[in-house]
Amino acid sequence: xxxxxxxxxxHPTMRSYYALPAIAGRLWSDAGDPARAAECYRQACxxxxxxxxxAFCLARLAKxxxx
Numbered sequence: 001x002x003x004x005x006x007x008x009x010x011h012p013t014m015r016s017y018y019a020l021p022a023i024a025g026r027l028w029s030d031a032g033d034p035a036r037a038a039e040c041y042r043q044a045c046x047x048x049x050x051x052x053x054x055a056f057c058l059a060r061l062a063k064x065x066x067x
Contacts, residue, residue: 002024002027005027018047018048018049018053018057022041022044025038037064038061041061044057045061
């Protein structure tokens with residue numbers, strides 16, 4: 001999954017799409033790298049266009065930090 005994300009990450013329409021780093025965060029979390037996952041969720045929070053989407057990213061980040 002992380003390799004597939006690399007292919008689309010550089011596409012101009014994806015640069016500001018919050019879900020891309022959120023997905024990367026989930027994949028890094030599943031891979032056992034919570035530090036990288038947290039970095040991705042922070043980026044997703046910054047890009048999230050609405051409060052519910054930002055809340056989702058913040059909840060994922062909090063869940064990582066409470067492990």
